[in-house]
Amino acid sequence: MAVFTALTRDEVVVLLAGYSVGHLVDFEGIASGIENTNFFLTTSDGRFVLTIFERLDVEHLPFYLGLMKHLAQRGLPVPEPALTVGGDLLSKVRGKPAAIVTRLPGRAVVHPTPDQCAQVGQFLATMHQQARDFPLFQPNQRGIGWWKSVLPKLGPLIPDEQFQELAEEVIFQDTFVRSPRFERLPAGPVHADLFRDNVLFDGNHIGGVIDFYFAACTAWLFDLAVTVNDWCVDAESSEFDLPRARAMLQAYHSVRPLTDVEHRAWRTALRAAALRFWISRLYDLHLPRPAALLQPHDPSRFEQMLRLRIRQRGLPWV
Numbered sequence: 014m015a016v017f018t019a020l021t022r023d024e025v026v027v028l029l030a031g032y033s034v035g036h037l038v039d040f041e042g043i044a045s046g047i048e049n050t051n052f053f054l055t056t057s058d059g060r061f062v063l064t065i066f067e068r069l070d071v072e073h074l075p076f077y078l079g080l081m082k083h084l085a086q087r088g089l090p091v092p093e094p095a096l097t098v099g100g101d102l103l104s105k106v107r108g109k110p111a112a113i114v115t116r117l118p119g120r121a122v123v124h125p126t127p128d129q130c131a132q133v134g135q136f137l138a139t140m141h142q143q144a145r146d147f148p149l150f151q152p153n154q155r156g157i158g159w160w161k162s163v164l165p166k167l168g169p170l171i172p173d174e175q176f177q178e179l180a181e182e183v184i185f186q187d188t189f190v191r192s193p194r195f196e197r198l199p200a201g202p203v204h205a206d207l208f209r210d211n212v213l214f215d216g217n218h219i220g221g222v223i224d225f226y227f228a229a230c231t232a233w234l235f236d237l238a239v240t241v242n243d244w245c246v247d248a249e250s251s252e253f254d255l256p257r258a259r260a261m262l263q264a265y266h267s268v269r270p271l272t273d274v275e276h277r278a279w280r281t282a283l284r285a286a287a288l289r290f291w292i293s294r295l296y297d298l299h300l301p302r303p304a305a306l307l308q309p310h311d312p313s314r315f316e317q318m319l320r321l322r323i324r325q326r327g328l329p330w331v
Contacts (some may be wrong), residue, residue: 017067018050018107025054025063028106029254031152032113033096034058048226053116060305062092069226071103071110076151078102078112079143080202081225085115087143089136090221092117102147117221118212119318127260130244132219133212134261137204137240138268140222141233144202153229154203155184157190167292170299175316182319189281195232203236205229208243234275237265238286242318243331251318258329266331276330283322291315 019026019042026037043051043062046075050065066074074076078094079102092114094102103110122129152158160183168176189195204211206227213221242251245258265271275282294312301309 018065031104034061034095061113062116063113066110074103075112076149076224077228079149080228082145083087090219092223117213117222118317119215121210122214125244130257130261131264134245134264135268136219138265141201142269147202151229153231156229157187163292163296167295186285198232198234200232202230207240224305234282236286238282242286251321253329255329257306262331271331279328287315287319291319
C-alpha cells in the first residue's frame with residue numbers, strides 16, 4: 014500500500030469539516046497506487062475517496078478534477094469531486110493538496126472477457142466525445158518530454174543495451190510527434206492510464222472508471238493503445254488476445270469511427286504506449302520515493318511488449 018502521508022483520525026475529521034459530505038464513520042488506506050495517498054472514507058452521507066496529491070503540481074489539479082466533474086455531469090460513471098464549503102475542488106492537509114470524490118461501485122477484473130473489453134472500448138470512445146468541449150488544456154505530463162528528461166537519469170542504473178533500446182525508441186517517437194502525421198491525429202482529453210485496475214465492474218456492467226490523475230490532451234489513438242495493450246493481451250506473452258482486441262476496437266469504432274490516418278499510426282501508438290509504461294516503471298523501480306509498503310510494478314512486461322509491438326505482424330484493427 015502506498016501511503017506517503019499517514020493521516021490520523023483527528024486529521025481526517027478536521028478535513029471533512031471543510032466539506033458538506035457528512036461526519037466521519039470510518040477510513041482506511043487503499044492498498045494500491047504508487048503516485049498519491051488514497052483513503053476510503055465512510056461518512057454519515059455515503060462513501061468517498063480521499064486523495065492526497067504527493068507529486069502532482071497544484072497547477073495541474075484543476076484540469077484533472079475539472080475533467081472528472083465535467084464527465085460525471087455528462088452521465089459517465091466517473092468519480093465526481095466534492096466541493097468544499099467555499100466552493101473549491103481542492104483543500105489542503107499537512108500542506109499538501111487534497112480532494113474528496115465519490116466512491117463508485119464494483120471491483121477490478123483480472124481476466125476480462127470480450128464483452129467487458131467491448132464495454133471499456135465504448136466507454137473510452139464516449140469519454141473522448143463528451144470531453145471535446147472541456148475548456149481546459151493540459152499537455153501530457155508523462156509524454157515525450159518526460160521520457161526525454163528521465164532517460165539520462167536511468168542511464169547509470171540500467172544495462173547499456175537496455176538504455177540503448179530505450180533511447181532508440183524515444184528518438185523514433187520524438188520524430189513521429191514532430192511530424193505532420195501526428196498533427197493530423199484526432200485529439201482531445203484522454204485518460205492515459207485506463208488499465209484493468211482503473212475500471213470497476215459492478216456485476217456485468219461498468220460501475221466506475223477511476224484515477225484520472227494522468228489525464229491530458231493528446232491523440233485519442235494513444236489512449237486507445239494504452240487500453241488495448243493492457244486489456245487485450247495474454248498476461249505472460251503480451252501477444253494480443255484477438256477476440257478481446259476486436260471486441261474493444263469495434264465497440265470504440267461504433268461510437269467514434271476510427272480514421273485511415275489513425276490506422277496508419279496504430280503500430281506507432283502501440284509502441285508509444287508500451288514505451289511510456291516501460292520507462293515509468295523503470296523510474297519507479299530504480300528511483301523510488303519512501304512510502305509505507307510501496308511496491309513498484311515490474312517493468313519487464315512492457316519491455317517485452319515494446320519489442321513485440323515493433324516486430325509483430327497482423328495488428329488487430331476494425
